[in-house]
Amino acid sequence: MKKYPWSQKALRAMIATAVAFTPAVAIGGQATHVEAAQDELSEKITRLVTIYNNLDADGVAVYNKAATALNGLSDSDWEYVVGSTVKQNIDQKAGTGKSVEIAKALAAIVYSANGTTLESQIRSFQTNYSDEFDVVFGSSVTVDKFITFFTEAEKAVWSHLDEAISLASNPTEEAYKNFVRKIRNEVETKNPSLATLDADLRNGMGAGLDDLFSMKTRLDEKLSLTSEEKTSLKTTLIAAIVKTGNPYSSGGGGSTGGGGGSTGGGPVVTLPPTTGAENGKVSVGQDAVTTKEQTNDKGQKEKVTEVKVEKIADIVNLVSAQNKEIALGVGTLGANEVAKAEVPAKLFADVAAKETKAVVNVQTDRASYKLPVVEIQAKLAEVAQKLGSSTDNVKIAIEITKVNPPQGISAVSDAVEFHIVATANGKSEVITRFTQYVERELKGSKVFIPHRSVAVRVDANGKLVSVPTVFNGDQATVKSLTNSTYVVVENNKTFADVDGGKTWAEAYIEALASKYIIKGKTEQTFAPKENMTRAQFAVLLVRALGLPSESYDKRFKDVKGTEWFNENGELAAAVKYGIVQGKGNGLFAPNAPVTRAEAAVMFKRALELSFLNYDQTQLNTAKKVTDFKDAAQIQAWAKDGVEKMYQAGIFTGRENNRFVPGGYMTRAEIAKALAEFLTSAKLMNKVQ
Known part of the structure; x- marks a missing residue:
């Protein structure tokens, strides 16, 4: 079954595997240990059933489609999914064909969307394959070890929920593997007794936790699921998990983790009896x-x-x-x-x-x-x-x-x-x-x-x-x-000259465009290599900060106030909030390319807006403007802005450790800098 990135395999397929060990593995030779393990596993199963019952209708439809497609796979398809190494290890120890048989049974659980029948499916798996798992793993992989591992892993995932959601919505095989390694390393660091679990799995069946991802990818390939359906499987399950709640939070429910959101156990809808x-x-x-x-x-x-x-x-x-x-x-x-x-x-x-x-x-x-x-x-x-x-x-x-x-x-x-x-x-x-x-x-x-x-x-x-x-x-x-x-809206905007890796800034451009902050030169093109103008940049900052429109006071000789960049009072808002101050001599030069020095100063002014309440402790004050070889070329009015943006990690130098203050900024460069600025100011989630 698919969960948010970690649980896609581990907390789902491997929980099912752990259940199968229970009756056959003698943990320390004491029945009470087995009974305790059974109790804990029953709690895990109950939680999984609750999660499944919280799946939405659209997600259930995709799960059912995948489950139906399982029936159409041939034995050779299953052998491809399992892989030659795992097939050889399990078949040699448990009997010819057992690797495919077990894979089919696990897959039926993985793609089940029926919480009512889930427990019986797991219990049947437990009964039917307990002997095979005992033969494959012996006593090295115990139920207690699995229970501890999955509990600690789920705790770790909840602490990285925002990252997990981002991965689920924009999945790649390598990103998933990296996330699981991160979770596994955290669990093993906090629980040294679990450090051998991956090796024990690998010794038993020839595959560790990382390899499960490759198996699942091969299975999805054979099921012929569309990319939208694969994403739906993940996001649907994430929604169900969050709806079910975090069992490890102090409040006993609701979501936790970085990037903002609610804390303290959710809203008080029903008033308590007393204050x-x-x-x-x-x-x-x-x-x-x-x-x-x-x-x-x-x-x-x-x-x-x-x-x-x-x-x-x-x-x-x-x-x-x-x-x-x-x-x-x-x-x-x-x-x-x-x-x-x-x-x-x-x-x-x-x-x-x-x-x-x-x-x-x-x-x-x-x-x-x-x-x-x-x-x-x-x-x-x-x-x-x-x-x-x-x-x-x-x-x-x-x-x-x-x-x-x-x-x-x-x-x-x-x-x-x-x-x-x-x-x-x-x-x-x-x-x-x-x-x-x-x-x-x-x-x-x-x-x-x-x-x-x-x-x-x-x-x-x-x-x-x-x-x-x-x-x-x-x-x-x-x-x-x-x-x-x-209202929160979901949007998926890209451009023909951006999509598919056509620019290094693709992720930043698409995220800001989907948020209605950045726009293309046309509906289909963004022109990432073109220089950004001063007017375009001012409007971007106003949109990004959500500043309300203002009336133009006609302070600039070269701006009438009816231009596109003040159509909704954007330039006037940038002026009121002190983000732009003009070029001098009463001019703004709206169509002039914005220089790196100018952009740094405008970012700095935005950063210092009182309502941003920017966390200054994020600044790396060890970084100084004098680190740049061309520091002498940075004019006095720009030095503080350049240094602040350098310290915030929003700006870096160009070739040969030079800042190039008079260099122009491309539309792609501005997109990345703006996204980093908004993330640093805690006004947007990090672009993965």
């Missing part, structure tokens, strides 16, 4: 709220959760540097329903006075909204004045609404509208923009493919605008400076 603090957050309980249902003026059902004024002090007292998140569950999110939190503005003000980094996290089962308290606190006086009220009487309504996604997109999450309204004295004031990234989390309809997916902001006119998004399993963390409707 309390633990694991980094303050969970608002039923004792601190009132709930009601009502219909708004749009005819939508609103489920309202209102925080009691008299409970504000209790909540504030629980906030600390260790517990900075105030979790407020507002229930499940139904179609065209509004999940609404009504919070006294005083809560934001009082919490901000105590802990400036605190957030109020309004949570549903499909989406959540992390609102920094300082964003409301900073706007409170102005809003109260407009409402003709004191700040203590202002109420902040945070609304999360499931809406219909735009037409013509491949949506892989719900489309969700986020809305904030301040009310008092029968008046209301909408809050739409922020001075820092405000995070929303969207739950996917499947495990996201990071390099093909992005959250988009749906503007009032229906235009889709890319916003920074980090993926972790089926969780998307969206970072935006404005409120709007957001």
